[in-house]
Amino acid sequence: MFAALRAFLLCLAAVSSSHAAPWSTFVQHSTHSARSLPNGLTLKTYHPKSTFEVYERGVPHPLSGRAEKASFTDAGMAFLHSKLGDGMSLRSGFESSHASHVYAVQKINDIPVANAVTNVVMNTKGDVVSFSSNFVKLNSFAPVPSSPKLSKEDAVAAAVQQLEGRHLGEEPELAYLALEDGKMALTHSVRLELRHDGHWVDAYVDAETGDVVGMVDYTTELSMRVVPISRADPTDGFQLLSDSDIVDPKASPSGWTTFQGENKHATIGNNIVAFKANLTAAVLPASDPATDTFDAEFDPTTDPTTDTNVAAAFAQAFYAANTAHDILYRYGWTESAFNFQQDGTGGTNGDPVLLSVQDVTDFNNANFVTLAEVDGKPGLMRMFLFNVTTPFRDGDMVNGVVLHEYAHGLTNRLTGGGNAKCLQTIESGGLGEGWSDAFADWVAQTANGGHVANFITGEWLNPTGHGIRDFPYSHSRAVNPYTYSTVKQFNEVHKIGQIWAQVLHIVHGALVQTLGSADDALTNPDAENGHTVFLHLMIDALSIQPCNPTFPDARLAWIQADQNRYDGKNRCNLWLAFAYMGLGVDAADFVDSHKVPEGCPLQYAAPA
Numbered sequence: 001m002f003a004a005l006r007a008f009l010l011c012l013a014a015v016s017s018s019h020a021a022p023w024s025t026f027v028q029h030s031t032h033s034a035r036s037l038p039n040g041l042t043l044k045t046y047h048p049k050s051t052f053e054v055y056e057r058g059v060p061h062p063l064s065g066r067a068e069k070a071s072f073t074d075a076g077m078a079f080l081h082s083k084l085g086d087g088m089s090l091r092s093g094f095e096s097s098h099a100s101h102v103y104a105v106q107k108i109n110d111i112p113v114a115n116a117v118t119n120v121v122m123n124t125k126g127d128v129v130s131f132s133s134n135f136v137k138l139n140s141f142a143p144v145p146s147s148p149k150l151s152k153e154d155a156v157a158a159a160v161q162q163l164e165g166r167h168l169g170e171e172p173e174l175a176y177l178a179l180e181d182g183k184m185a186l187t188h189s190v191r192l193e194l195r196h197d198g199h200w201v202d203a204y205v206d207a208e209t210g211d212v213v214g215m216v217d218y219t220t221e222l223s224m225r226v227v228p229i230s231r232a233d234p235t236d237g238f239q240l241l242s243d244s245d246i247v248d249p250k251a252s253p254s255g256w257t258t259f260q261g262e263n264k265h266a267t268i269g270n271n272i273v274a275f276k277a278n279l280t281a282a283v284l285p286a287s288d289p290a291t292d293t294f295d296a297e298f299d300p301t302t303d304p305t306t307d308t309n310v311a312a313a314f315a316q317a318f319y320a321a322n323t324a325h326d327i328l329y330r331y332g333w334t335e336s337a338f339n340f341q342q343d344g345t346g347g348t349n350g351d352p353v354l355l356s357v358q359d360v361t362d363f364n365n366a367n368f369v370t371l372a373e374v375d376g377k378p379g380l381m382r383m384f385l386f387n388v389t390t391p392f393r394d395g396d397m398v399n400g401v402v403l404h405e406y407a408h409g410l411t412n413r414l415t416g417g418g419n420a421k422c423l424q425t426i427e428s429g430g431l432g433e434g435w436s437d438a439f440a441d442w443v444a445q446t447a448n449g450g451h452v453a454n455f456i457t458g459e460w461l462n463p464t465g466h467g468i469r470d471f472p473y474s475h476s477r478a479v480n481p482y483t484y485s486t487v488k489q490f491n492e493v494h495k496i497g498q499i500w501a502q503v504l505h506i507v508h509g510a511l512v513q514t515l516g517s518a519d520d521a522l523t524n525p526d527a528e529n530g531h532t533v534f535l536h537l538m539i540d541a542l543s544i545q546p547c548n549p550t551f552p553d554a555r556l557a558w559i560q561a562d563q564n565r566y567d568g569k570n571r572c573n574l575w576l577a578f579a580y581m582g583l584g585v586d587a588a589d590f591v592d593s594h595k596v597p598e599g600c601p602l603q604y605a606a607p608a
């Protein structure tokens with residue numbers, strides 16, 4: 001399967017380069033972006049034209065002759081130097097089994113040129129197969145300023161005033177900007193949120209004149225007709241949501257449909273690449289590429305594999321998986337914590353989640369492949385149809401199922417420091433299923449606010465009243481009777497997982513009862529309420545617990561996580577909830593313990 005995926009990634013690269021051709025005839029389109037500003041003016045930003053060369057079977061690079069094989073980054077940089085001279089530095093690189101990629105940025109006086117990048121691709125033999133560059137040749141008649149006249153503070157003030165923006169607090173950085181007239185402006189790059197449309201931008205303020213001479217807009221307009229994340233499935237209804245409703249600009253600053261710096265107008269982006277088995281027609285283009293609108297009307301009365309329903313499935317799964325990325329990013333699962341992203345700062349690049357919509361390899365399930373290599377390899381999420389109803393129903397259409405799958409990437413990468421080998425036993429595999437259900441449960445509760453209500457996994461896919469698990473997750477023992485000791489009855493990870501998810505449902509309820517609820521907990525991890533505390537502790541505990549943890553280990557990791565983050569403030573509250581579920585102090589070998597540590601005298605009381 002992974003060979004096919006690697007081919008798919010290559011196929012993506014091919015798609016992106018062929019895009020350049022038809023547009024290049026529109027001179028302004030290929031070299032300018034334009035943004036209308038609140039004062040009625042239009043700011044045009046110049047992007048130097050790229051050269052692009054392909055070498056089919058490949059050509060050698062300058063280090064090819066060496067006895068010892070050079071690293072792909074050394075080889076790529078040597079080739080780029082041979083084409084462009086000095087004056088650049090490595091920006092990023094990644095390797096797949098079919099190709100390796102190296103990106104560099106132009107530098108003058110050791111300051112990067114913001115709009116000048118180059119890249120080289122090498123095949124598995126190490127030969128160079130393509131090269132592109134939009135590096136700028138310096139005009140000897142136009143001197144390049146080497147130090148700024150304007151201070152950083154003045155640059156921020158100028159950008160805020162000229163663009164009617166709000167400074168986001170990040171320190172401005174020096175950057176050159178190549179201008180259309182061949183001059184090179186030394187600028188302060190200032191990150192702002194524009195007041196009139198909420199877009200996040202980098203404004204380039206000329207460090208001599210104080211004028212804004214260019215802007216990069218990180219916000220792409222995107223509209224998707226989907227079941228909102230606060231709802232479960234198609235029976236709850238669809239809404240056409242716009243960019244500002246769905247994309248978190250902090251977690252996804254270049255939006256959801258930008259891949260390697262280019263808006264794909266399709267279900268391809270930095271976090272998620274959604275595709276269907278036929279790899280040559282793998283991704284769904286926007287129904288209206290001009291506005292990046294995905295607007296398929298799902299019809300539950302017909303087969304899920306009709307063209308329109310497939311389009312709806314693409315949109316729903318892409319939306320829910322990106323939402324999972326953005327939420328978890330806010331809560332600290334960033335590039336440097338081994339998350340899944342094509343590009344980013346820190347960590348290794350080149351690992352978005354590849355999401356196989358309506359995957360045909362199975363039914364009545366979904367799965368997630370995390371490779372053992374720490375970072376830099378894509379995750380693979382496969383969503384299946386469910387064949388228990390007529391017509392069949394599609395796991396892609398159920399938010400909880402998509403969130404569940406995405407959370408496997410989280411738990412596999414964080415347990416054991418990203419090696420993806422530490423949830424292999426039946427018990428720890430069961431915990432893995434449990435966290436995934438618990439994350440879906442958490443998103444539903446948190447999106448709806450208030451106290452923690454019953455939650456059913458996959459109700460629409462298997463309309464039994466308890467979905468695809470034995471019982472709803474509930475504070476009522478009459479609704480869900482499972483406790484820790486139930487684990488010994490089962491020998492299958494989803495069966496075991498539902499017990500851990502029920503434990504965490506109780507923990508979540510206890511935290512919300514004590515610390516209250518908050519409307520903004522999906523995107524604001526800084527407050528202290530039951531929702532935010534729950535997700536922080538769940539994520540923190542993953543990195544604390546041992547490889548292949550047991551239920552009592554996982555519980556102890558929560559207690560320690562609370563000590564680390566909140567100075568043990570929730571210790572008794574957590575112990576009471578765990579003890580209620582049989583995971584008290586003496587819990588071991590699937591024998592319930594309801595004992596809490598000394599000094600925790602309270603009785604657990606289930607929320608009304």
Ligand SMILES: [Zn+2]
Nearest residue numbers: 404408433436
């Ligand atoms: Zn699962």
